[in-house]
Amino acid sequence: MNVRLRGIGMTSPRTRERMVNRLQELGIRHERVLDAMLNVPRHIFVEEAFASRAYEDMALPIGFGQTISQPYTVARMTELLVEAGPLRRVLEVGTGSGYQTAVLARLVGTVYSVERIQALQERAIRSLADLKLGNVRLKHGDGSLGWRECGPFDGVIVTAAPIRLPDALLDQLNPGGVLVAPVGAGREQMLQRIVRTDSGFAAQSVEPAVFVPLLPGTA
Ligand code: SAH
Numbered sequence: 001m002n003v004r005l006r007g008i009g010m011t012s013p014r015t016r017e018r019m020v021n022r023l024q025e026l027g028i029r030h031e032r033v034l035d036a037m038l039n040v041p042r043h044i045f046v047e048e049a050f051a052s053r054a055y056e057d058m059a060l061p062i063g064f065g066q067t068i069s070q071p072y073t074v075a076r077m078t079e080l081l082v083e084a085g086p087l088r089r090v091l092e093v094g095t096g097s098g099y100q101t102a103v104l105a106r107l108v109g110t111v112y113s114v115e116r117i118q119a120l121q122e123r124a125i126r127s128l129a130d131l132k133l134g135n136v137r138l139k140h141g142d143g144s145l146g147w148r149e150c151g152p153f154d155g156v157i158v159t160a161a162p163i164r165l166p167d168a169l170l171d172q173l174n175p176g177g178v179l180v181a182p183v184g185a186g187r188e189q190m191l192q193r194i195v196r197t198d199s200g201f202a203a204q205s206v207e208p209a210v211f212v213p214l215l216p217g218t219a
Pocket residue numbers: 066067068069093094095096097098099100101114115116117120141142143144159160212213214215216217
């Protein structure tokens with residue numbers, strides 16, 4: 001691991017514990033989510049220049065105009081996804097650094113994650129390989145189309161903001177399944193939690209959010 005190379009101070013378990021204390025202060029309650037946040041090293045998912053800030057509660061650049069989400073946001077979205085019960089198959093749209101993917105992998109059966117920027121996807125493969133997770137599948141592609149061959153899913157998490165939720169993602173959700181996504185343009189985004197019911201979808205607006213936009217196609 002990179003821990004020793006980068007100096008124990010900035011990446012030590014104690015630094016991560018402080019981050020988790022902060023998440024609790026901000027209202028994260030789910031024990032297994034807090035445990036996952038404590039155990040997944042965030043510094044291996046950020047660029048070397050930012051490793052010393054990896055456990056601060058802020059988004060950081062990961063190149064290509066994209067960001068690794070703020071720890072609070074990762075924890076909150078994960079909590080919203082898993083709070084209703086165990087999930088077997090989860091689709092993530094927007095792998096980015098792979099950090100959210102690693103957190104999910106500790107909590108659900110299998111994570112299927114799609115990223116549209118090939119260079120980021122390749123880097124995420126390497127970062128996730130360091131953690132030796134056996135339950136993650138990654139794909140380069142347009143995640144707004146979902147991942148039909150691997151669905152339907154018990155959970156869908158979207159980590160980039162569509163102006164309107166793509167139908168494909170709703171279609172690939174199992175009955176009783178949960179979708180969590182920021183929806184809206186520019187700074188007018190709202191985190192939504194949507195549950196597929198027997199007759200349709202029940203949506204709940206949770207809190208304002210700031211994400212990069214969900215873009216069509218691949219790069
Ligand atoms: N969960 C990531 C967040 C990365 S930012 C992390 O914590 O690191 C959002 C990511 O969504 C970016 O990497 C961006 O390239 C990706 N993205 C945007 N539109 C997409 C699409 N249509 N399909 C797949 N990925 C997309």
